[in-house]
Amino acid sequence: MFLGRVAGTVWSTVKWPEAKGLKLLLVRPYRLGDLPPGVATAGAGGGAASEPTDDLVVCADTLDAGPGDDVIVAFGHAARVAVSEKLPPGSKPMVPIDAAVVAVVDRVEIAR
Amino acid sequence: MIRGTVIGQVWAARKARGLEGQTLLLVAARDADGHATGRLVVASDTLDARAGEDVTVAFGSGARNVLRPGPDNRDLLCDAAIAAIVEGAG
Numbered sequence: 001m002f003l004g005r006v007a008g009t010v011w012s013t014v015k016w017p018e019a020k021g022l023k024l025l026l027v028r029p030y031r032l033g034d035l036p037p038g039v040a041t042a043g044a045g046g047g048a049a050s051e052p053t054d055d056l057v058v059c060a061d062t063l064d065a066g067p068g069d070d071v072i073v074a075f076g077h078a079a080r081v082a083v084s085e086k087l088p089p090g091s092k093p094m095v096p097i098d099a100a101v102v103a104v105v106d107r108v109e110i111a112r
Numbered sequence: 113m114i115r116g117t118v119i120g121q122v123w124a125a126r127k128a129r130g131l132e133g134q135t136l137l138l139v140a141a142r143d144a145d146g147h148a149t150g151r152l153v154v155a156s157d158t159l160d161a162r163a164g165e166d167v168t169v170a171f172g173s174g175a176r177n178v179l180r181p182g183p184d185n186r187d188l189l190c191d192a193a194i195a196a197i198v199e200g201a202g
Contacts, residue, residue, distance in 0.1 A: 001155070031152060032151070032152055062128070063127070072154050074190075076171075078175075081186075102130070103128065105123070106124055109120050
């Protein structure tokens with residue numbers, strides 16, 4: 001998983017049917033140099049840190065995160081497990097995604 | 113797996129159900145020489161690792177095996193977990 005800030009949204013109309021209805025966000029991961037020492041409050045306005053600087057990652061979102069939110073993103077099977085929580089019970093995580101927002105961050109505590 | 117140093121903790125009330133009860137630590141990756149690479153990883157912790165401690169982080173099914181070893185753990189929401197607290201590296 002990684003900590004990142006939502007930078008925008010992606011729309012698409014032509015996509016794999018299993019991905020229909022999934023909201024896609026652009027998330028920029030924080031790197032070590034982006035974080036200040038000490039406790040930081042995350043989220044829009046407050047800001048966990050200075051702006052993140054890494055390359056953007058496209059993530060599925062089922063938690064209604066928006067631009068400026070700090071989020072945790074999971075990769076691989078864990079991302080599909082997170083998305084499948086919103087599907088009917090018993091559904092297998094077959095959605096064609098490999099990254100998903102799994103938490104909207106309230107607080108980051110940095111000790112260094 | 114990677115080696116890194118725990119630098120903090122992340123809290124979130126709004127999260128996927130599968131993350132409930134997991135302690136999420138922020139780990140700064142280190143290279144072979146022990147220098148920070150700049151990459152940050154959020155990892156589930158079951159070993160009570162503390163800030164400043166060197167750890168190894170396992171990814172993918174290896175991470176799920178830290179939380180619950182065995183073949184029936186594909187329901188777990190975990191893609192990175194602290195697998196060991198490192199005492200030394202040469």
